[in-house]
Amino acid sequence: MARTRVIVDTDPGVDDAVAILLALASEELEVVAITSVAGNVGIDATTLNARRLVELAQRPDVPVARGSARPLNGDPQLEVSVHGADGLGDLVWDEPQVPEHELDAVDLQYRLITEAPTTIVAIGPLTNLANLLSRYPQAESLVERVVIMGGASFEGNVTPAAEFNIWFDPEAAAAVAAARWPMTFMPLDLTHQALLNDEDLAHLRGLDTAVGHRVAAMLEPYALFHDEWYGNRDVIMHDATAVYELIDPTAIEKQGVAVTVETGGEHSRGATWFDRRRANSNSTTTVGVTLDNDRFASVIRERLARFA
Ligand code: RIB
Numbered sequence: 485m486a487r488t489r490v491i492v493d494t495d496p497g498v499d500d501a502v503a504i505l506l507a508l509a510s511e512e513l514e515v516v517a518i519t520s521v522a523g524n525v526g527i528d529a530t531t532l533n534a535r536r537l538v539e540l541a542q543r544p545d546v547p548v549a550r551g552s553a554r555p556l557n558g559d560p561q562l563e564v565s566v567h568g569a570d571g572l573g574d575l576v577w578d579e580p581q582v583p584e585h586e587l588d589a590v591d592l593q594y595r596l597i598t599e600a601p602t603t604i605v606a607i608g609p610l611t612n613l614a615n616l617l618s619r620y621p622q623a624e625s626l627v628e629r630v631v632i633m634g635g636a637s638f639e640g641n642v643t644p645a646a647e648f649n650i651w652f653d654p655e656a657a658a659a660v661a662a663a664r665w666p667m668t669f670m671p672l673d674l675t676h677q678a679l680l681n682d683e684d685l686a687h688l689r690g691l692d693t694a695v696g697h698r699v700a701a702m703l704e705p706y707a708l709f710h711d712e713w714y715g716n717r718d719v720i721m722h723d724a725t726a727v728y729e730l731i732d733p734t735a736i737e738k739q740g741v742a743v744t745v746e747t748g749g750e751h752s753r754g755a756t757w758f759d760r761r762r763a764n765s766n767s768t769t770t771v772g773v774t775l776d777n778d779r780f781a782s783v784i785r786e787r788l789a790r791f792a
Pocket residue numbers: 495497498499500523524607608609633641647648649722723
């Protein structure tokens with residue numbers, strides 16, 4: 485089976501952590517780099533967390549490169565992160581031995597996409613991808629495909645209009661959405677179908693592995709946030725949907741779209757429009773529409789069980 489080469493661009497983040505571990509556990513994918521970006525927490529923390537996660541997965545072969553500390557226009561507006569102060573649920577970690585790569589995220593991404601066809605899985609703000617396009621315009625035709633967790637067809641999660649990854653850097657998201665590379669968006673209306681419940685967390689703890697215990701522990705504060713915010717403890721695995729689609733392209737129903745991002749607007753900055761009209765049905769840009777949660781949760785449980 486031909487493996488898909490992937491770079492994971494990420495702001496870990498506890499749902500990023502599940503997505504990264506899912507990617508590292510899946511033989512369908514060859515993870516050739518993890519690149520950090522500021523988002524859920526600052527760049528120092530997201531970079532440290534990426535190093536922690538490749539070490540937890542016992543994959544020191546996967547390089548980690550530091551990306552942008554702030555969005556294209558302005559300073560980061562970090563909320564009190566629902567991912568904990570350190571971004572991974574505030575567990576106790578040993579200092580990872582995995583070093584930061586000597587290249588920055590964009591230069592490592594460019595080196596890798598010039599070596600062989602590579603897909604970028606973008607599960608944080610899109611600042612690094614916008615910088616890749618501006619620093620190396622030829623990246624638009626070199627990148628095999630981009631799969632993005634971002635946007636919302638109906639209702640945002642930071643404002644009624646905007647989903648966090650887009651809200652954090654709307655200018656970057658607009659540049660990425662305007663690029664001609666093939667891409668797929670996983671917006672909130674899709675990701676809210678991808679849930680792990682307390683039985684799944686108990687199953688992970690029952691694996692009695694470092695990954696099982698740590699993932700269940702880091703998701704606990706996230707479950708409390710979901711209980712307060714959505715009225716139940718089912719945790720939404722936003723970012724894992726982007727990796728899940730690459731593992732099994734048949735698992736998520738998709739539609740051709742044209743995507744635009746609002747960068748102005750007093751109340752609409754960071755909004756995304758997914759134009760599903762018939763003229764876009766054959767577009768190389770698609771949007772995730774539906775997935776089956778039982779199938780999704782069983783893949784997460786099975787793949788995370790692969791770590792010793
Ligand atoms: O809106 C969900 C997105 O914002 C996810 O990527 C999550 O990690 C947060 O960054």
